Amino acid sequence: MNKLLAVALIIALHLIFNQFLPWWNIALASAIAVMITRIRKSLSFLIPAITVAALWGIWMFILDQKTGFYISQRIAKLFEAQGILSFAIPVAGAFIISGFSGLAGNLLLNTFKKTVVIENQMNLDDYKESQEDLKEKGIL
Amino acid sequence: MKINYKSGIGSMICIAIVSVLGFLLHDGFKVNDELRIPGLMRLLNPNDGMWKNAGYTDDLENETVQLQGPIGDIRIYYDDRLVPHIFADNDMDALFAQGYIEAKHRLWQMDFMSRLASGRLSEVLGEKTLQRDIMMRKYALDYGAEIAIKKWKEFPNQIKKISNYNNGVNAFINQIENGNAPLPVEFKLANYTPQEWKEIDGALISKYMAFTLCRSHNDIGLTNVKNLLGEEIYKELYPERNPKQVPVAAEDVSEYFPQLSRSKPIDVDYTEKALKGLSTNNAFRGIGSNNWAISSNKSKTGNPILANDPHLQLSLPSIWYELHIVTPTINAHGVSIPGVPGVIIGFNEEIAWGSTNVGQDVLDLYTIDWVNEEKTKYELDGQIKEVKVIPKTIKVKRQADYNYNMKITDFGPIMYETDDPETPDLAVQWIVHQSPDYSEANIFFEAMQCKDYDCFSAATKQFHSPAQNLIFADRDGDIGIRISGNLPIKYEGEGRLVKKGNSLKNKWINFIPRDGNPQTLNPARGFVSSANQTSASADYPYYYNGRFEHYRGRRINDLLSNSISKLDKENMFDFQLDAYSIRASELLPLLTKEVEKKYLSDEGKTILNELMTWDYNYDSESKGPSYFESWIDHFKVLVWDEMNVDPEIPMNEPKDWVLTLLMQNDRTHPIFDIKKTETIENLPELVNMAFINMMNEMKDKNDHTWGSINGVQINHLINIPGFSKQELKVNGCADALNATRGGFGPSWRMVVELGEKPKAYGVYPGGQSGNPLSPYYDNMIEDWANGNYNEIELIKDESHFKNNNLFTETLTSTNE
Known part of the structure; x- marks a missing residue:
């Protein structure tokens, strides 16, 4: 469920950020979505990477298809390359940037989540201490 | 924690x-x-990257755009070539719409041209363009543009028109800023955004046209010839007029103003040593144009026909933008230069007009005698004068600024500076730096409303520079041509050599009154024509010199005069596409007759045979032109060795028609001797040596057909290969009517037959959209290369376009 939520959140945030931020908002969208949905480990890389790469790929395909697949050829001509590169370059870039941003979000969360765990641990210790106190006092 | x-x-x-x-x-x-x-x-990226530019300018969807500026609703109907048909209820709205749509389709080109003219490319493109900027700054076009604008502002009605055009451009820039239109691709590539379009930008584009068409001068090259090779060679090999040429105003009807004359000042020519280390940066061979108009008597249908094809540097986006403007007072179709209001070459219901470049020399150079090391003070008429110093900066992207001082003398800006201690710095007096008489920016907007010659003549009379052979025809049968532009009154020979800048008497100050410019109306021969040849015949009272073409004019006149039957539009197409070279027809027989055939190899015999059977047509599949051009080039290197001794000392080579006369009349002329050898060579030896050199050159080339050798290309303005068209195989050469050469050629071919309804045909090597990602970016190139034309109908009935268009764009006002 979290995974689907992450995908939806990445797409939603990216589309909102697009209104006022350049393309690199995919990094922000990916990191924030991972932090909110608390996706962990390798999924924190893969889900944003695949989501943004696929979104961009489909988006570009639709735009290209509207022009009868003319635009990808013209863009590729600029770089004196094959038309597929017009897709491959941005998709690969989006994959890497979004993936590492998601991972950064997860690791950033872990950095401070650990603190929360420690605090919880301390609370637990306190709890245990208080339990022992209560036992000593014969309450428990 | x-x-x-x-x-x-x-x-x-x-x-x-x-x-x-x-x-x-x-x-x-x-x-x-x-x-x-x-x-x-x-x-x-798909959000705001280049994908966003797909189809923006040609998305085929009707749209209504609310803008600040229009008075009423402006309807723009795009046809199947993306040519806009603008319907406005008044002229001011038409100007606004022209500015808006030219920005919509060509904004980056307009920005680029303005930056190019003023030497500001490095600001956005980096150090790669710095040398180009420095070179352009030497011509001080921004200085000239500011002078022009000062004059324009004396005509409030005219400046209002320019403002309306600019408002249209800025309305589109606002659309980009507001996110309603994508930033053009090249802005994205270079990562910058457009700035507000101002009067100076339009003025700079006009000045850049002047830079292209009237900066040519021979002053340095001829001064070196005279000072180093002697007066005899100078006089013999550099005559001013080709006796075979017929001038533009062959039956001149201009007025004469005897009170205006100028005599040669004493000791005016610079006669000292060679001028070293100065790059002359002259215009390229191939720049020029053709136009002609035939009278009703010469026309098969009885309707006058006008044809025009300006030859300029071919580029993508194209220099021209085609449009049709309809208002209660205008119904005109033709091409404009984005950034300049009006239709520059075109037609309306009554008249057609076009232009070619005049080529008269309007740029003179003066030596400056500095009296201090800082080079800020100089001697003039026995007094010490101080230059006006204007600090200037060229901003360079990712680099430190380049700072320099522009120095203005009493003659004009300092243009040439050299490290050679014996070569003086040179100041330039150039028409482009002179104030115009009138606000010439709207001249073509006014001309396109005319219905007869008097109106057209009055509207274009004040055209300033670059001087143009403006040709005219109307449906009543009048045809005429007029040299329009500000032309200085000179003494005999003035401007051929560098002058001394030690006296103000050496500077030209008066101009030929406009009614004194050469002009012809309804000549007896039944046609008017021009192809950059001389302006007027020997009896014209004012002296002029310049860079003139010697073959195309003769060819047009031959074709128009010698036709037995009457002419129609098909003949006009054939003439514009004519690839015959008079130059080759005169030079080649003189070369082939000198060849020692008995010493030739089999390969040599094959090549010679190819040349001797060649019909002087520069067809792309023919090999004859390739062999001839290589042969004559090698031959000229051997003949003109005296002029190419030191690359640091530029000298002009004599013209090909002079070479022809020499070869015909004096086979043992000393000029045929190669100076660095001990023996004395003559014409036949040089011809045979050049033939061997040609054969050696051709051995290294796989494809000898002319289409491959001529290498016509249409490059993107910043030479992005993927956005350019290269290796086009087309017929023609620099001196054929179809004047294609390298990156130059007919930039717009137009034929208009006037009559009850005008019938017009046109094509240019490009496309209406400046967006390299649009199919309309280069869609007309193939037709242009194959010699096809688009039929153009002049329809005033708006309902026709409502039912026949790709899409409609309506500009409405938010001025409430």
Whole structure:
């Protein structure tokens, strides 16, 4: 469920950020979505990477298809390359940037989540201490 | 409170990877001095990258745009070539709409041209364009543009028209800023945004046309010839008039103003040593144009026909933008230069007009005698004068600014400076730096409303520069041609050589009154024509010199005079596409007759045979033109060795028609001797040596057909190969009517037959859209290369376009 939520959140945030931020908002969208949905480990890389790469790929395909697949050829001509590169370059870039941003979000969360765990641990210790106190006092 | 440092470091590494990668993919990076990779993700992302530019200018969807500026609703109907048909209820709205749509389709081109003219490319393109900027700054076009605008402002009605055009441009720029239109691709590539369009930008584009068409001068090259090779060679090999040429105003009807004359000042010519280390940067061979108009008597249908094809540097986006403007007072179709209001070459219901370049020399150079080391004071008429110093800066992207001082003398700006201690610095007096008499920016907007010659003549009379042979025809049968432009009154020979800048008497100050400019109306021969040849015959009272073409004019006149039957539009097409070279027909027989055939190899015999059977037509599949051009080039290197001794000392080579006369009349002329050899050579020896050199050159080439050798290309304005068209195989050469050569050629071919309804045909090597990602970017090139024309109908009935258009764009006002 979290995974689907992450995908939806990445797409939603990216589309909102697009209104006022350049393309690199995919990094922000990916990191924030991972932090909110608390996706962990390798999924924190893969889900944003695949989501943004696929979104961009489909988006570009639709735009290209509207022009009868003319635009990808013209863009590729600029770089004196094959038309597929017009897709491959941005998709690969989006994959890497979004993936590492998601991972950064997860690791950033872990950095401070650990603190929360420690605090919880301390609370637990306190709890245990208080339990022992209560036992000593014969309450428990 | 503890922190998980392992995760912290990991996240920092990820953030660093994303930041570095993001920066490189957004801003781009330099690989080496030659290659810089642009910001690929910035360019290729689907949200605001180049994908967004797909179909924007030609999306085929009707739209209504609310803008500040229009008085009423402006309807723009785009036809199947993306040519806009503008319907406005008044002229001011038409100007606004022209500005808006030219910006919509060509904004980056307009920005580029303005920057190019003023030497500001480096600001957005970096150090690669710095040398070009420095060169352009020497011509001080911004200085000339500011002078022109000062004059324009004396005519409030005219400046209002310019403002309305500019408002249209800025309305589109606002659309980009508001996110309603995508930033054009080239802005994205170079990562900058357009600035507000101002009067100076339009003026700079006009001045750049003057730079292209009237900067040519021979002063330095001829001064070196005279000073180093002697007066005898100078007089013999550099005559001013070709006796075979018929001038533009063959039956001149201009007025004479005897009170205006100028005599040669004493000791005016610079006669000292060679002028070293000065790049003359002259115009290229191939720039020029053709126009002609035939009277009703010569026309098969009885309707006058006008044809025009200006030859300019071919580029993508094209220099021209085709449009049709309809208002209660205008119904005109033709081409404009984006940034300049009005139709420059075109037609309306009553008249057609066109232009070619005049070629008269309007740029003179003066030696400056500095009296201080800082080079800020100079001697003039026995007094010490101080130059006006204007500090200037060229901003360079990612580099330090380049600062310099522009120095203005009493003659004009200092244009040439050299490190050679014996070569003086040179100041330039150039028509482009002179104030016009009138606000000439709207001249074509006014001319396109005319219905007869008197109106057209009055509207264009004040045209300032670059001087043009403006041709005219109307449906009542009048045909005429007029040299329009500000032309100085000179003494005999003035402007051929560098002059001394030690006296103001050496400077030209008066201009020929406009009614004194050469002009012809309804000549007896039944046609008017021009192809950059001389302006008027020997009895014209004012002296002029310049860079004139010697073959195309003769060819047009031959074709128009010698036709037995009457002419129609098909003949006009054939003439515009004519690839016959008079130059080759005169020179080649003189070369082939000198060849020692008995010493030729089989290969040599084959080549000679190819040449001797060649019909002087520069067909792309023919090999004859390739052999001839190579042969004559090698021959000229041997003949003109005296003029090419030291690349630091530029000298003009004599014209080909002079070479023809020499070969015909004096086979043992000393000029045929190669100076560096001990023996004395003559014409036949040089011809045979050149033939061997030609054969050796051809051995290295796989394809000898002319289409391959001529190498016609249409490059993108910043030479992006993927946005250019290269290796086009087309007929023609620089001196054929179809004047194609390298990156130059007919930039717009137009034929108009006037009558009850005008019938017009036109094509240019490009497309209406300036967007390289649009199919309308270069869609007309194939037709142009194959010699096809588009039929153009002049329809005033708006309902016709409502039912026959690709899409409609309505500009409405938000001025409530």
